[in-house]
Amino acid sequence: MDDIVKRKKDHLDITASGRAAYHKTAGFERYDFIHNALPEINPDEITCEVKFLNRWFGFPLFLSSMTGGHHESTSVNAVIAAFCERYNLPFGVGSQRVMLKDSSFTSGFSVVRDEAPSAFIASNIGGAQLVGGLEPEKISLLIDTIRADAVIVHLNPLQELRQFKGDRNFSGIREGIRSLVGDVEIPVIVKETGAGLSQVVIEQLIDCGVTAVDVAGSGGTSWSKVENIRNDRLENHFSDEWGIPTVDCLLAAGELAGEKCEIIASGGIRSSSDIAKSLCMGAVMAAIAQPVLQVVREGGYDGLESFYKQWEDDFRLILCLLGCEEPTDLDMVHLRRVSVR
Numbered sequence: 155m156d157d158i159v160k161r162k163k164d165h166l167d168i169t170a171s172g173r174a175a176y177h178k179t180a181g182f183e184r185y186d187f188i189h190n191a192l193p194e195i196n197p198d199e200i201t202c203e204v205k206f207l208n209r210w211f212g213f214p215l216f217l218s219s220m221t222g223g224h225h226e227s228t229s230v231n232a233v234i235a236a237f238c239e240r241y242n243l244p245f246g247v248g249s250q251r252v253m254l255k256d257s258s259f260t261s262g263f264s265v266v267r268d269e270a271p272s273a274f275i276a277s278n279i280g281g282a283q284l285v286g287g288l289e290p291e292k293i294s295l296l297i298d299t300i301r302a303d304a305v306i307v308h309l310n311p312l313q314e315l316r317q318f319k320g321d322r323n324f325s326g327i328r329e330g331i332r333s334l335v336g337d338v339e340i341p342v343i344v345k346e347t348g349a350g351l352s353q354v355v356i357e358q359l360i361d362c363g364v365t366a367v368d369v370a371g372s373g374g375t376s377w378s379k380v381e382n383i384r385n386d387r388l389e390n391h392f393s394d395e396w397g398i399p400t401v402d403c404l405l406a407a408g409e410l411a412g413e414k415c416e417i418i419a420s421g422g423i424r425s426s427s428d429i430a431k432s433l434c435m436g437a438v439m440a441a442i443a444q445p446v447l448q449v450v451r452e453g454g455y456d457g458l459e460s461f462y463k464q465w466e467d468d469f470r471l472i473l474c475l476l477g478c479e480e481p482t483d484l485d486m487v488h489l490r491r492v493s494v495r
């Protein structure tokens with residue numbers, strides 16, 4: 155196995171095992187819902203549909219970008235794509251950098267369009283690849299291979315710094331994002347990968363013209379831990395726990411975003427309660443990666459479908475008990491801060 159394929163396989167194995175989870179939490183336990191004993195709602199009239207990037211989706215759940223470049227990720231991607239087609243959910247492929255370098259990896263990405271001809275699918279490329287600008291033919295390749303509806307740029311300085319021979323030049327990424335926004339006709343979404351976007355960074359991204367940001371805060375998968383495990387480093391290195399908890403990212407983002415930029419909540423979203431709380435805090439969608447990988451590995455398409463149906467049922471229950479008919483009714487007034495020991 156060459157380096158890249160081995161790395162991608164390690165990423166799948168280590169993250170799916172749960173060994174690379176943060177000890178610290180995403181912060182959702184700091185808030186509780188305010189129960190509504192008089193909901194005045196007919197549960198049959200509750201809808202879970204949400205509008206994101208001017209398009210309607212069946213449920214406020216984005217299936218987050220996950221690695222391409224290994225044959226197992228191709229089959230995982232195919233399952234997720236077929237599922238997103240069936241339930242009208244948005245989906246992001248993993249970093250397409252490998253297929254820009256070696257066209258034999260292209261089919262591992264194009265398979266998602268074969269499985270999901272009408273679903274919303276986003277391309278994915280690292281910020282480090284945008285330093286100095288990405289050539290127009292590479293941009294076209296990223297988008298055309300999957301007929302992408304949006305381009306996601308991932309920022310992952312923590313992982314790159316912990317990865318053996320990671321990309322270490324972060325100077326020029328911001329300008330690269332600004333140029334990409336000008337070069338493409340589809341929305342550009344910028345995400346972290348688990349260490350979180352601060353308020354200052356979100357402001358800078360809004361200034362670059364991005365349409366949406368995915369805060370991808372800490373509390374879920376720790377990419378520093380993934381690389382520390384891969385490189386047999388000492389356990390409990392401080393960088394394992396580096397990052398801004400998702401709830402802190404969301405509260406900071408909520409103060410800025412509004413009409414200018416839509417917010418996706420991710421990083422340690424592990425239940426429908428987390429999705430509902432994220433929407434109360436101003437997110438339009440929540441996104442998950444590791445739990446999807448785990449259920450698809452263990453149960454394939456059927457496993458993913460039953461996982462989703464449980465989350466959808468729970469989400470409807472939450473909406474009803476808060477007196478909300480639709481996701482956009484969720485607001486901070488439905489939460490109270492609780493003291494956590």
Ligand SMILES: Cc1cc2nc3c(=O)[nH]c(=O)nc-3n(C[C@H](O)[C@H](O)[C@H](O)COP(=O)(O)O)c2cc1C
Nearest residue numbers: 218219220221248249308347374375422442443444
């Ligand atoms: C196996 C795996 C591969 C990933 N590969 C990518 C990637 O290629 N591009 C990207 O933007 N994020 C990637 N991520 C990061 C996720 O999209 C997400 O931001 C992060 O895992 C936090 O979400 P979680 O706590 O739900 O796992 C990957 C995550 C996993 C679990």
